[in-house]
Amino acid sequence: MGSEELEFVANLDNAMETKDINVWFGERQVLANVNLEFQTNTVTALIGPSGCGKSTFIRTLNRMHELIPSAKLAGRVMLDDEDIYAAHVDPVDIRLKVGMVFQKPNPFPSMSIGDNVLAGLKLAKRKVEDADFILEDSLRKAGLWDEVKDRLKTSAGSLSGGQQQRLCIARSLVLKPQVLLMDEPCSALDPGSTRRIEETIKELRESVTIVIVTHNMQQALRVSDYTAFFLSEEGHPGHVVEYGLTNDIFHEPKDQRTDDYVHGRFG
Amino acid sequence: MSKALSDTPTQPWKTVDPEFRKQQLITHLGTPVLALLFTVISPMAGFTGFCVTWFGFHVFAAALLAKYGKKPKSYANAFIEVFVGVTIFVFVAFVSTVLWPVISNGMAGVSHLNLLFQDAGKVGADASLDKGGFGHAIVGSALMIGLASLISVPIGILAALYVTEVRGKLTPFVRFFVQAMSGVPSIVAGLFIYSALIISGILQYSGFAGSLALSILMLPTVARTAEEILRLIPDDLRTAALALGGTQWRTVRMVVLPAAKSGLITSAILGIARVAGETAPLLLTAFGNNVLNVNPFSDSMAALPSYVFNQMLLGGDNDMARAWFATFVLLIAITILFTSARIVADRMKRN
Ligand SMILES: Nc1ncnc2c1ncn2[C@@H]1O[C@H](COP(=O)(O)OP(=O)(O)O)[C@@H](O)[C@H]1O
Ligand SMILES: [Mg+2]
Numbered sequence: 001m002g003s004e005e006l007e008f009v010a011n012l013d014n015a016m017e018t019k020d021i022n023v024w025f026g027e028r029q030v031l032a033n034v035n036l037e038f039q040t041n042t043v044t045a046l047i048g049p050s051g052c053g054k055s056t057f058i059r060t061l062n063r064m065h066e067l068i069p070s071a072k073l074a075g076r077v078m079l080d081d082e083d084i085y086a087a088h089v090d091p092v093d094i095r096l097k098v099g100m101v102f103q104k105p106n107p108f109p110s111m112s113i114g115d116n117v118l119a120g121l122k123l124a125k126r127k128v129e130d131a132d133f134i135l136e137d138s139l140r141k142a143g144l145w146d147e148v149k150d151r152l153k154t155s156a157g158s159l160s161g162g163q164q165q166r167l168c169i170a171r172s173l174v175l176k177p178q179v180l181l182m183d184e185p186c187s188a189l190d191p192g193s194t195r196r197i198e199e200t201i202k203e204l205r206e207s208v209t210i211v212i213v214t215h216n217m218q219q220a221l222r223v224s225d226y227t228a229f230f231l232s233e234e235g236h237p238g239h240v241v242e243y244g245l246t247n248d249i250f251h252e253p254k255d256q257r258t259d260d261y262v263h264g265r266f267g
Numbered sequence: 268m269s270k271a272l273s274d275t276p277t278q279p280w281k282t283v284d285p286e287f288r289k290q291q292l293i294t295h296l297g298t299p300v301l302a303l304l305f306t307v308i309s310p311m312a313g314f315t316g317f318c319v320t321w322f323g324f325h326v327f328a329a330a331l332l333a334k335y336g337k338k339p340k341s342y343a344n345a346f347i348e349v350f351v352g353v354t355i356f357v358f359v360a361f362v363s364t365v366l367w368p369v370i371s372n373g374m375a376g377v378s379h380l381n382l383l384f385q386d387a388g389k390v391g392a393d394a395s396l397d398k399g400g401f402g403h404a405i406v407g408s409a410l411m412i413g414l415a416s417l418i419s420v421p422i423g424i425l426a427a428l429y430v431t432e433v434r435g436k437l438t439p440f441v442r443f444f445v446q447a448m449s450g451v452p453s454i455v456a457g458l459f460i461y462s463a464l465i466i467s468g469i470l471q472y473s474g475f476a477g478s479l480a481l482s483i484l485m486l487p488t489v490a491r492t493a494e495e496i497l498r499l500i501p502d503d504l505r506t507a508a509l510a511l512g513g514t515q516w517r518t519v520r521m522v523v524l525p526a527a528k529s530g531l532i533t534s535a536i537l538g539i540a541r542v543a544g545e546t547a548p549l550l551l552t553a554f555g556n557n558v559l560n561v562n563p564f565s566d567s568m569a570a571l572p573s574y575v576f577n578q579m580l581l582g583g584d585n586d587m588a589r590a591w592f593a594t595f596v597l598l599i600a601i602t603i604l605f606t607s608a609r610i611v612a613d614r615m616k617r618n
Contacts, residue, residue, distance in 0.1 A: 062510065064506070064509065064510055067506070067509065092512050092513075092514055093512070095509065095510055095511065095512040096511075096512035099510070099511075100510040102503070102506070102507065102510075104503060106501075106503040106504060106506070106507040107507075108504060108507070108508075108522055108525075108526070109504075109526060110522075110525040110526045110528070111525075119508070119511065119521070119522075120511040120512065122517075122521055123508055123511050123512060123513035123517050123518065123521055123522075124511065124512040124513065125517070168507070171511065172510075172511065175511065175512060
């Protein structure tokens with residue numbers, strides 16, 4: 001895929017955009033002036049050493065950040081030309097539009113596999129006619145349908161870690177989010193499950209904008225179109241060192257620090 | 268070609284050397300016998316004397332066994348095993364001294380099942396066991412405990428939810444209040460309802476007044492155990508539900524409460540067991556009754572513990588027999604409650 005082509009598509013449509021995001025926990029600032037644009041139907045990888053604020057950043061994008069009592073924020077996050085932090089916006093609506101998959105698979109243990117997938121509909125009080133279709137569709141998109149179609153009524157706890165994570169992906173797809181946030185979704189999984197999830201990401205790209213945090217450089221190269229490199233230098237809050245097409249970041253980085261990081265020379 | 272040593276499945280870690288088993292048996296049975304002999308011929312006397320001598324002998328024997336036995340182990344381990352064993356024996360012995368009279372005296376009533384179903388309306392003091400019974404007290408206890416649960420379980424769980432889920436500004440206050448309530452002596456709970464509602468004429472002596480007094484005692488137990496249970500629910504689940512666009516209330520109702528269900532049932536059962544044997548708060552509120560009353564809102568009502576109390580005041584042989592049997596029934600009911608609480612809690616742990 002040529003870079004011009006991508007850039008062209010990109011200029012047509014921004015799914016989400018952050019403007020000067022600054023984040024604090026209590027008095028301590030952990031992110032400074034993050035400006036990123038996420039293009040519709042692309043995958044953006046966020047990379048950087050541990051503790052540089054990737055998880056914190058991703059959680060500002062669906063208003064999960066504010067659930068931490070000491071959390072503070074400045075800046076804007078634009079979704080559909082509207083600031084998701086505007087006073088009249090309900091965080092619940094934002095979380096319906098911006099789904100999230102966590103590092104540790106977290107299916108609901110008291111529910112069956114099928115109920116887990118559809119839990120979002122109930123939590124959001126959405127009535128649907130074709131629940132069976134949605135169930136199958138989401139599980140297929142998450143690449144799990146064939147493995148679980150005969151045991152939808154059994155407990156989700158009986159699935160392997162990789163299956164549980166794909167179940168969590170299916171669960172967030174049910175709500176038809178515009179953006180899907182993934183915070184190191186494969187870091188707790190074996191290579192086989194990781195590959196399945198990467199395939200899933202490539203297929204999902206057709207219908208949803210994906211932002212994924214990863215520590216795995218190869219994974220970023222395999223699945224993402226754009227990459228943002230975060231860094232938090234000693235005593236300073238985390239910030240974006242370089243942002244661009246994944247190919248450029250990995251093969252022609254402009255910043256020496258990016259070059260060092262992607263080639264494993266630190267972090 | 269190599270041949271498998273054996274292809275029958277076994278659990279080699281569980282097989283015990285028969286020689287060692289024998290040595291163990293000799294120490295376990297020999298030391299108490301020795302101790303018994305010693306208590307007879309020496310100034311060490313009585314149950315305490317026996318326990319102390321037995322403990323001494325057993326430590327010595329265990330040390331020998333640890334050193335020269337078939338399966339050597341460290342002195343520390345041998346000592347701890349003896350210590351645990353003797354402690355369990357002493358504990359069981361103490362509990363049995365309490366339980367045994369209840370069981371042996373209570374058994375006298377088992378052949379008079381009328382005691383379970385009739386009331387004490389036309390039964391004089393020291394009447395034969397074939398007449399009357401305490402059915403009215405069983406019904407009264409069940410009604411009052413049931414009502415008290417209806418009041419205190421929802422309030423207790425709501426208080427726990429406020430502290431663990433809402434974490435509102437009043438959290439320290441709610442905690443403090445629950446803590447303080449759990450220290451209220453049961454007679455004070457009765458006095459409180461008595462002075463606040465009965466003297467002032469709002470309520471008469473009634474089952475309802477009794478269940479209010481019981482609620483005061485149940486509430487802190489339910490609230491505190493429910494809080495512990497809700498804390499066990501991993502935060503991951505709440506986060507997952509919130510990220511799926513759940514409001515806090517829906518998250519609690521659809522994810523947190525179902526995950527905590529069996530634990531919350533346990534907290535309710537523990538609350539019930541806490542008050543099932545209470546007498547004092549009921550004397551001042553439900554008062555007691557000789558006949559069956561099934562309406563908790565009018566007229567006084569009997570309960571098992573207060574029935575026992577009244578029978579013992581009468582003091583005749585047959586009155587005492589009734590009291591023992593009623594105590595026996597209460598004991599069995601509470602045992603069933605605690606056992607079911609355990610079973611439910613175990614099931615929760617397995618899920
Ligand atoms: N709940 C919290 N309270 C206080 N500080 C936090 C909290 N979560 C994260 N931090 C701090 O914010 C910084 C960024 O953390 P995080 O976003 O988790 O980094 P990353 O995901 O890039 O490894 C770290 O220094 C971390 O200590
Ligand atoms: Mg992280």
